[in-house]
Amino acid sequence: MIGFREYVTWRIAIIWLSLVIITMSLGEVASNLWPQVPLAYFWIIPIVCVTTFMSSRLLYTQWILMLPVAIFLNALKRLVGAIMGVIAKAVAQSASPMLLRQAIGLHSTADINLFLASIMMLPVIIILGMLAHRWLVQVSAADFLQRARVNISDYLLVILFFAIYIIAYVFAMEWSVNAQTYMAIAAIVTFGIIGSYLISNKNSHLNDAQLLLQVSNYNELLSHHNRDLHLFKHDYENILLSMSAFIQNNDMAGLKRYFTTEVMPARVTLNRQSGLSDLSRLDMPTVSGLIYAKYEAANGQNVHLVVTILEKVTLADIPQIKVVRILGNLLDNATDAAARANHQVALTVKNRDAHTTVFSITNQIPTHEAVDLSVIKKSRFTTKPGHLGYGLSSIEQLTTDQLVVNYCIEEGNFIAELIIKH
Numbered sequence: 001m002i003g004f005r006e007y008v009t010w011r012i013a014i015i016w017l018s019l020v021i022i023t024m025s026l027g028e029v030a031s032n033l034w035p036q037v038p039l040a041y042f043w044i045i046p047i048v049c050v051t052t053f054m055s056s057r058l059l060y061t062q063w064i065l066m067l068p069v070a071i072f073l074n075a076l077k078r079l080v081g082a083i084m085g086v087i088a089k090a091v092a093q094s095a096s097p098m099l100l101r102q103a104i105g106l107h108s109t110a111d112i113n114l115f116l117a118s119i120m121m122l123p124v125i126i127i128l129g130m131l132a133h134r135w136l137v138q139v140s141a142a143d144f145l146q147r148a149r150v151n152i153s154d155y156l157l158v159i160l161f162f163a164i165y166i167i168a169y170v171f172a173m174e175w176s177v178n179a180q181t182y183m184a185i186a187a188i189v190t191f192g193i194i195g196s197y198l199i200s201n202k203n204s205h206l207n208d209a210q211l212l213l214q215v216s217n218y219n220e221l222l223s224h225h226n227r228d229l230h231l232f233k234h235d236y237e238n239i240l241l242s243m244s245a246f247i248q249n250n251d252m253a254g255l256k257r258y259f260t261t262e263v264m265p266a267r268v269t270l271n272r273q274s275g276l277s278d279l280s281r282l283d284m285p286t287v288s289g290l291i292y293a294k295y296e297a298a299n300g301q302n303v304h305l306v307v308t309i310l311e312k313v314t315l316a317d318i319p320q321i322k323v324v325r326i327l328g329n330l331l332d333n334a335t336d337a338a339a340r341a342n343h344q345v346a347l348t349v350k351n352r353d354a355h356t357t358v359f360s361i362t363n364q365i366p367t368h369e370a371v372d373l374s375v376i377k378k379s380r381f382t383t384k385p386g387h388l389g390y391g392l393s394s395i396e397q398l399t400t401d402q403l404v405v406n407y408c409i410e411e412g413n414f415i416a417e418l419i420i421k422h
Helices: 010-033 039-043 045-059 063-092 108-138 141-147 152-172 177-248 252-274 277-281 285-300 320-338 391-398
Strands: 304-309 344-353 356-364 403-410 413-421
Touching: 010 039, 010 045, 039 045, 039 152, 045 063, 045 141, 063 108, 063 152, 063 177, 108 141, 141 391, 152 177, 177 252, 277 285, 277 304, 285 304, 285 320, 320 344, 320 356, 320 391, 320 403, 320 413, 391 403
Parallel strands: 304 344
Antiparallel strands: 344 356, 356 413, 403 413
């Protein structure tokens, strides 16, 4: 929760902590009722399942992606706990072996030592959580987990991963705290490396696959748009020639009939093509293709996207996939809002200077909806009932020193700016 604190709500925090308390209480009861059952079944499996379930709900991702994270965190907790247990034992000058089974029921010496170890452990975990938060933001971990897709082999591998961890701790949880320290070190190193490899490997494939798919789709759409524009110009020339024939023959009735039945219906295509003619000035096919795709999607929602590019814009040496995803989210948000307002979205692209390009997106704020700029970047912020509100928080994770997003409100209009420094 500390690591992904932007996504935590009071409701999630209360439910999560309540489930932890209930799980631990039931583990205590079950360990007393069935002392012959290995402790790992009561003290590791339930808490890992709770962590997996709640973290997947926290990030709205698939549970199989969070299970390796939950296992790693459990191993980390046991490593820190074991180290603190050794220190607590030394501080208390206790001769107790500090077996976990001694904490089942009431055993004052073991309980005091374990309680002291837990108190010492809390600040360490909080510091680690704060450090983890900085790293998770830098690598856009939440965004990756929300986008990642899994297959059957991932389920088999992660479940096998979990089974091996449980089998190892079936024996380790019967050992003394000193011995558990070594086991925890081995577990966190082994499973940490395996988990990191799985996540980074899937992240690499995910980014590569998405980049190729998006570039392919957007370039195909742009090619389709250019082909339509070329065909329309050719047809337009033919229309002018045919109209000239009516004029030469002084056939005004025929010209009127032809204009009404043939030329007027073509104006829809003319408006559609001329509205995107400025895209030729944007020298970045992936972004041009994205804008064309969003233009078509906006038409499907009865929203008119006006694109204005008055000068040649060249974008070089920038992370194209991030630009596409940020701009795509901004256009989606603007289109959704415009569909509930005046059905107009304006996209302006201009060079602020030789090294800075600005994409400015403007839409009218729907009536009876309030936008607070101080909370707009927080997770789950949304003005749409039933919507998860991940768009703007995902954008925030994708921003860098090179890609900056600013928001402002002017005269009832919401303006989002993507500033690209290249």
